Every structure is written in C-alpha cells, then in structure tokens.
Amino acid sequence: MNHLSSLRQGNAVHVTWRGPAAWAAVIVVALVATACSTSSAGSNPSVDPATADVSLVSRDSAFDKDTITIAAGSEWTLALVNEDGAPHNVAIYTDASASESLFVGETITDTTIVYDVPALEPGTYFFRCDLHPEMTGTLVVEG
Numbered sequence: 001m002n003h004l005s006s007l008r009q010g011n012a013v014h015v016t017w018r019g020p021a022a023w024a025a026v027i028v029v030a031l032v033a034t035a036c037s038t039s040s041a042g043s044n045p046s047v048d049p050a051t052a053d054v055s056l057v058s059r060d061s062a063f064d065k066d067t068i069t070i071a072a073g074s075e076w077t078l079a080l081v082n083e084d085g086a087p088h089n090v091a092i093y094t095d096a097s098a099s100e101s102l103f104v105g106e107t108i109t110d111t112t113i114v115y116d117v118p119a120l121e122p123g124t125y126f127f128r129c130d131l132h133p134e135m136t137g138t139l140v141v142e143g
Contacts (some may be wrong), residue, residue: 126130
C-alpha cells in the first residue's frame with residue numbers, strides 16, 4: 001500500500017511517499033541517470049589515439065584542421081584531443097545546415113577520445129563541435 005503525506009512549514013512543503021511505487025520511482029530515476037551518463041555512440045577507449053586514422057586537436061576553441069580526407073567504404077577512427085578547458089565533441093553532418101547527422105561523438109573535456117566512425121559514401125561532408133558551432137571543417141571522403 002502506498003502512503004502519501006505532507007507537512008507544510010512556512011513556504012516549503014515536505015512530502016513523504018512510502019511503498020512499492022516510491023521504490024519504483026527511485027529505480028526509474030537511477031536507471032535514467034545511468035543511461036544519460038554512459039558513453040555516446042562511437043567512442044572506443046581501448047584504441048590508442050596515436051594509432052587512429054585521423055587526429056583532430058581542439059585548442060583555443062578551434063580545431064587544428066579545417067579539412068580531413070579519408071577513404072570511402074570502411075569504418076575509420078578519429079582521435080579528438082581536447083586541449084581546452086571547455087567541453088568539445090566532433091559531429092559529422094551531410095552539409096553545413098547540420099540538419100542531418102551521420103555521426104555524433106561523445107563530448108569530452110581536457111582529455112582524448114577515439115571515435116569509431118561508420119563508413120561513409122564518397123562525397124564532401126561537414127563536421128563541427130556541437131557545443132561550439134563556429135568550430136567547423138570539411139570532411140572529404142574519397143572513393
């Protein structure tokens with residue numbers, strides 16, 4: 001049986017809820033918090049950044065490269081080396097409108113991550129940091 005009681009003290013209301021529904025609510029909140037804190041798509045902490053196919057450094061709220069070129073048809077790795085005190089990620093879009101994402105990497109601060117990026121068709125794509133949309137570049141996929 002659930003039991004809900006409240007006590008008013010000044011402008012604050014203290015609510016106590018006991019029973020199975022209260023425990024279920026606690027479990028749901030814990031599961032949501034855990035899901036929100038797990039890594040995003042494509043991160044691979046077991047890969048050495050030095051062996052990544054491409055390395056991109058974020059420094060002074062800018063990427064060190066404005067163009068990246070890769071081969072079409074196979075998955076590739078992208079190391080993001082974040083040397084800023086600010087959080088950054090790398091996301092790849094079909095074009096500069098950033099309306100259709102092809103890959104969105106996990107956000108990191110003051111560390112390095114290696115993303116596993118899916119194979120892309122030959123063409124020219126747009127990449128950016130989603131938190132700092134002025135940090136942009138062009139991804140050329142050659143086939």
